[in-house]
Amino acid sequence: MPVPQTKAELLQAIDVQFARLMRELERIPGELYREASLDGHAKGTRMSVGDLVAYLIGWGELVIKWIDRDQRGEPVDFPETGYKWNELGRLAQKFYGDFCTLPPAELIARLRRSKETLEALITARDDQALYGRAWYGKWTLGRMIQFNTSSPYANAHGRLRKWKKAKGLA
Template identity: 30%
Template structure:
């Protein structure tokens, strides 16, 4: 897994990868946003909804913990062995949005994640135990890994998926 020398490097990478990812949707039409193609497991709209779902989970985990609540990861209604159901909930949540709205919401949500990363001290961000929600699994990851695995990593993976989708969609 990629590592970062400091908070700014993480933030810069999130910003860069988010922009590269969302720019891939510039040639996707509204009429094609829900189109599935062979060998790509999500529609363009679902790809963005997936990203929004995970970004909002991180934001919600933080909000819940700051309110003194016990955070259930990944979600109170979904366990780690039912991620398919969680993903379906993401798609359902965003299914009625236009592609332009999804792209706009994505940009706003990425900015919220960047703001969140900026709010952490280096110790909170890079050492295990920075937040209870980040220590809620046996891996006991520091916050930066949770942010990375739900931003930079899927932005790269899904960028290749949307490129493959565009190639097959003509």
Template identity: 30%
Template sequence: MTEYKDKQELIDEISSRAKLFIDEFSDIQEADKDKQIDGVDRSPSQMVAYQLGWLYLLLQWEEEEQQGDTVITPHPDYKWNNLGGLYESFYRQYETYRLQELCTMFKEAVQKIISLTEHYTDTELFQPGSRKWASSTPSNWAVWKWIHINTVAPFKSFRSKIRKWKKFNNG
């Protein structure tokens, strides 16, 4: 997994990868947003919904912990061994939105993640155990790893998926 020398490097990478990812959707027609392509496991709208789901889960975990609530990861209705069900819930949650609306929502959610990241101290961000929600699995990751695995990592991998989708859709 990528390591970051400091908070700003993580923020810069989130910002850069988010822009590269979401810019891929600028030339997709609304009529094609739900189109499935062989060899690509999600439609364009599902790709953005997936990202929105995880971004808002991160924000929700932090908010719940700050309110003194017990955080259940990944979600109170889904366990780690049922992520497929969680993803389906993301798709249902965002299925009625137009692709442009999803893209705008994505940009707003990324800004919230960046703001959250800016507000962490270096200790909170880089030391394991600073958040109960981040320590809720055996991995006991530091917060930055949770942010990375739910922003930078999928922004990269899903960018290749949307590029493949576009190639086969236009090909």
């Protein structure tokens, strides 16, 4: 799928990749959600399906926070307060911990809510606001949203397919 360049393309990319991801997640038995058998986001680490979903929730909610703070004219700590861009593995570990007690159904519901909130934030903006100017460094708001929604949804889908095949679940 090409990189979105408009609001409509961004919304479509999010919907398509999210639907693909959900089809994979819905077919995973709940008892396997906490088994740390997937390659982790930091080199040499392992994570569970629940951790993968937590990672997606964490980034989705972080983007919502960025947009909210920006709208209120408050400074935004990119990527997150207390983290630098070269510490994303540590941030991933934080996300895993933030959601480690949620059962699979609640993880999925929270992921769905973050996606829906982001879609509402996108819908409230026009192409100019999303793609007409740099929002963070050289990146537009639309591109920052895409980096943290449709792209990781596609990556997670691929990770799950590979994992399911290795586990004989495909």
